Amino acid sequence: MFDxxxxxxxxxxxxxxxIFRANPELKVIAGGTDVLIRMQxxxxxxxxxxxxxxxxxxxxxxxLADGTISVGAMAPFTRIFEHELIRKHVPVLGEASVSMGGPxxxxxxTIGGNLCNGAVSADSASTLxxxxxxxxxxxxxxxxxxxxxxxxxxxxxxxxxxGELLVAILIPREGYEGMxxxxxxxxxxxxxxxxxxxxxxxxxxxxxRFVELRIGLGVAAPVPVRCFEAEAYAKGREVTxxxxxxxxxxxxxxxxxxxxxRASKDYREHLIEVLAQRAxxxxxKRGGGCCAD
Amino acid sequence: MLTKNxxxxxxxxxxxxxxxxxxxxxxxxxRESLLDxxxxxxxxxxxxxxxxxxxxGACTVLLDGTPVNSCIYxxxxxxxxxxxxxxxxxxDGKLTPVQEAFVDEGAIQCGFCTPGVVxxxxxxxxxxxxxxxxxxxxxxxGHLCRCTGYQKIVDAAERALREAExxxxxxxx
Numbered sequence: 001m002f003d004x005x006x007x008x009x010x011x012x013x014x015x016x017x018x019i020f021r022a023n024p025e026l027k028v029i030a031g032g033t034d035v036l037i038r039m040q041x042x043x044x045x046x047x048x049x050x051x052x053x054x055x056x057x058x059x060x061x062x063x064l065a066d067g068t069i070s071v072g073a074m075a076p077f078t079r080i081f082e083h084e085l086i087r088k089h090v091p092v093l094g095e096a097s098v099s100m101g102g103p104x105x106x107x108x109x110t111i112g113g114n115l116c117n118g119a120v121s122a123d124s125a126s127t128l129x130x131x132x133x134x135x136x137x138x139x140x141x142x143x144x145x146x147x148x149x150x151x152x153x154x155x156x157x158x159x160x161x162x163g164e165l166l167v168a169i170l171i172p173r174e175g176y177e178g179m180x181x182x183x184x185x186x187x188x189x190x191x192x193x194x195x196x197x198x199x200x201x202x203x204x205x206x207x208x209r210f211v212e213l214r215i216g217l218g219v220a221a222p223v224p225v226r227c228f229e230a231e232a233y234a235k236g237r238e239v240t241x242x243x244x245x246x247x248x249x250x251x252x253x254x255x256x257x258x259x260x261x262r263a264s265k266d267y268r269e270h271l272i273e274v275l276a277q278r279a280x281x282x283x284x285k286r287g288g289g290c291c292a293d
Numbered sequence: 294m295l296t297k298n299x300x301x302x303x304x305x306x307x308x309x310x311x312x313x314x315x316x317x318x319x320x321x322x323x324r325e326s327l328l329d330x331x332x333x334x335x336x337x338x339x340x341x342x343x344x345x346x347x348x349x350g351a352c353t354v355l356l357d358g359t360p361v362n363s364c365i366y367x368x369x370x371x372x373x374x375x376x377x378x379x380x381x382x383x384x385d386g387k388l389t390p391v392q393e394a395f396v397d398e399g400a401i402q403c404g405f406c407t408p409g410v411v412x413x414x415x416x417x418x419x420x421x422x423x424x425x426x427x428x429x430x431x432x433x434x435g436h437l438c439r440c441t442g443y444q445k446i447v448d449a450a451e452r453a454l455r456e457a458e459x460x461x462x463x464x465x466x
Contacts, residue, residue: 001324006304007369036326036365037346053370078359102435103413104353104362191434192348 002039006048013055017140017165024162026050030074030113033105058167059110061085067173070136073112073166077124078103080111090171092181092202092283096127099185102192112166118156125152125224127183127200129216132175136168137161145170152223178204179212180287182279186271195219196263197271199251201279203234205289210234213247213280220272221256229253230276239289244280251276310371312337313381327363327371328352331378339379339408343437350436353409354378360413360435379408382415390460391415391453400449402440410436414450418457429454 008026010016020026027047029035038044052058058074061083069085077097080086086094100106100114100123114122115135125148133148139161146159153159160166181202187193198218204211213234215227230250237243257268284291304323311317312335321330331337331354340363343351347365354363355377382389388396391414401407410433417424417432424432429450438446 001322001329002326002367004324007306007323007367009369032367032370033347033362033365036367040346040365051367051370098431101347102350103432104350104360104435105347107359108361108366191431 002036003042003045003047004039004049005046008048008050009054010050010052011054011056013058013138013165013167014140016050016052016055017138017163020050020165021140021163023048023050028052028116028165030116031076031109032113033101033109034113034117034119052165063089064170067177069171069176071111071169071171073115073168074110075112076108076110077101077106077114081106090131090176090181092183092200093124093127093131093171095181095183096123096185096198096200099123099183099195105192111169115151115169116158116160116166118152118154118158120152120155120221120223121195121198121219122224123183123185123195123198123218126198126216126218128169128171129224129226130181130200130202130214131171131216132214134170134172135166136170137164138167139164143167149224149226155222176202178287180205180283180285180289182282182286184275184279186275194262197268197275199272199275199279201276201283203280203283203287203289205239205284205287208239208289210237210239210243215247215251215276215280217251217255217272217276220268221254225254227251227254227276239284239291241291244277244284244291247280248273248277306369306372308368308372310373311375313377321368323367323369325368327354327356327361327366327368327376330368330371331363331376337378337380341405341408343405348437349406350409350413351406353412353436355412355416358416358419360409360416362435377412377415379411382411389415390456391418394453394456395446395449398445398449398452400442400445402438402442406436406438406440406446410438410446410450414453417450418453421461423458424454426451 029049029051058072060072062070080097081094128148179202183200185195186197200216203213213231230247257265259265308321309318331340341351343349345364347362352364
């Protein structure tokens, strides 16, 4: 049994926001694959839960009129991985989604829960950083839309106001259109493991030059980061192996790797450089470029 | 909608679901997992309690046809849903083709992971999709076999998928 003192199961988003405004101390639960495990480990004792599972339409994946792809916060990872829109337009997000947990977890775990949990190792987070995604947050009073990179406040901490719910993840057209992408999750096991490092790359290539490159790193710092220096260096440059190597070296700049029982600082930095190289090379290939030397 | 749990008073909820083809209506405690309800109240002990934290897959059941870890799924969430446990597969003592495939391949050692693995394989077969070898391994990756007998499990799943494909070719719907 879980140490739960109450369970609220609103049937509409408006109802959920009203309950959350009146009871900001409630713990929001989406798929439960993080919250219930934490409870099983004795954390969150006596919490009241606000379950979003009965709210319809919160798990929809849609292409909006302006080309934005909207992923409902309650969309489970299996749905994202299998969804036609994601396969066609944002396959890199599908790659990240299927690398998370195991099938039974992916069938229930939601992308919104994964982000709100604030874990730097969230496979979806580094990818959404690279995709320049936006988050739609709502309270009973209104909504705001913020960039992914303003969401993370620290390890396990996200910028959600009291009573605020993550409703959807928005991937603007400029974020994905014409981009080749690749996500590499590095972990000791291929399944049911947490990333030692996650590297997400998307790039747009024209006449074998970088029109645009974006790199998101997970577990390289206390929060997911973008590699702006590497991205600026790449812009306009011809794709060569030397260029890719330099990009990978510059990808280390925003990293604040630390030693933990999973990996040492030195090892993590080594991984960032090597995996950034591989991820960029593959993303270039998928974007129609060639960095063969 | 708001199920208050005042000091010492257990918050209870009426749960209606279909388990192995039968409608079940039962009063549950909101603190219970689906695993607790299936095993302790409904006596479906084929659902195994392993790690309790969604790592091992022993507690896997099919929820509306999809494999989930019942240990980290609130029982209250199963309201209105269809649950299949290992007890729901064989009919009148006759094993399903998936179960037969596990027997034929000798894919069972201690048997603790078997109910979950058979259910995940059943979900693959029922999906009607084709799976590559790597995809079969991926679909079974949420199960730990403490006897480490993975090879035969994968062999059995592939046999079940192959046989289902042949059967579909012979008797197209």
